[in-house]
Amino acid sequence: MASWLPETLFEIVGEGPAPSKDYYQLLVTRSQVIFRWWKISLRSEYRSTKPGETKESHEVFLQNSHLQVQVALIFGARVLDYIFNLCQGKFDFLERLSDSLLLNIISYLDLEDVARLSQTSRRFAKLCTSDKLWEQMVQSACDTITPDMRALAVDMGWRQMFFTNKFQLQWQLRKRKQKHGSQRDNQH
Known part of the structure; x- marks a missing residue:
C-alpha cells in the first residue's frame, strides 16, 4: 500500500x-x-x-x-x-482521499454515524455539514427533485431541506411560488 x-x-x-x-x-x-x-x-x-x-x-x-x-x-x-x-x-x-470520494462514502452512512464522524476532525466536520453531502442525501431520500425544490434548497440549504418534514416543504414551495408569481406580475 x-x-x-x-x-x-x-x-x-x-x-x-x-x-x-x-x-x-x-x-x-x-x-x-x-x-x-x-x-x-x-x-x-x-x-x-x-x-x-x-x-x-x-x-x-x-x-x-x-x-x-x-x-x-x-x-x-x-x-x-x-x-x-x-x-x-x-x-x-x-485522510488522503479526495473530498468528492469521501462525500460519496459518507452519503451511505446512517445519520447517527454522520453526526459522530463530524466530530472527529475539522475536515470531516466541514464535509458532514456541506451542501454537497446533503444534496446527495436529499436525492437518495426523494424520488424526484423538481426545479422548484432545487431552488428552495439553494435558498434554505440542502441540510435544512433534508430535516424539514414534507408538509413544511410543501408549504415553503407554495409560499415561494406565490412570492415569485407576484414578483413576475409586478414586473409586467
Missing part, C-alpha cells in the same frame, strides 16, 4: 517561538525527514549565516531526540506525534 503514497508525505513551515524570527520547514518523504532553517536577524554576526538542513532516515529520526525536541518546540507535540506515525509506517489513508 505504501506505493500509493506520494513522494512527499507531509510538509509544514513556520516561525520559531518568540522572540525568534527564524523560519523553519519540515518535510517528510517516503524515506527521509528533512528539517530546514533560515536564520532571520538584524544582528551583524548572523547576517552571513547560511540556511541549514538536516536529512535523516525515518529510523534515525526516531532515535534523534535533539531533532525531535526542535520539531516539538517549533511545530508542536501533535505534529511530532504525526511524524512519528509516518516514520513508523502508520499512514492515514482515509
Whole structure:
C-alpha cells in the first residue's frame, strides 16, 4: 500500500517561538525527514549565516531526540506525534482521499454515524455539514427533485431541506411560488 503514497508525505513551515524570527520547514518523504532553517536577524554576526538542513532516515529520526525536541518546540507535540506515525509506517489513508470520494462514502452512512464522524476532525466536520453531502442525501431520500425544490434548497440549504418534514416543504414551495408569481406580475 505504501506505493500509493506520494513522494512527499507531509510538509509544514513556520516561525520559531518568540522572540525568534527564524523560519523553519519540515518535510517528510517516503524515506527521509528533512528539517530546514533560515536564520532571520538584524544582528551583524548572523547576517552571513547560511540556511541549514538536516536529512535523516525515518529510523534515525526516531532515535534523534535533539531533532525531535526542535520539531516539538517549533511545530508542536501533535505534529511530532504525526511524524512519528509516518516514520513508523502508520499512514492515514482515509485522510488522503479526495473530498468528492469521501462525500460519496459518507452519503451511505446512517445519520447517527454522520453526526459522530463530524466530530472527529475539522475536515470531516466541514464535509458532514456541506451542501454537497446533503444534496446527495436529499436525492437518495426523494424520488424526484423538481426545479422548484432545487431552488428552495439553494435558498434554505440542502441540510435544512433534508430535516424539514414534507408538509413544511410543501408549504415553503407554495409560499415561494406565490412570492415569485407576484414578483413576475409586478414586473409586467
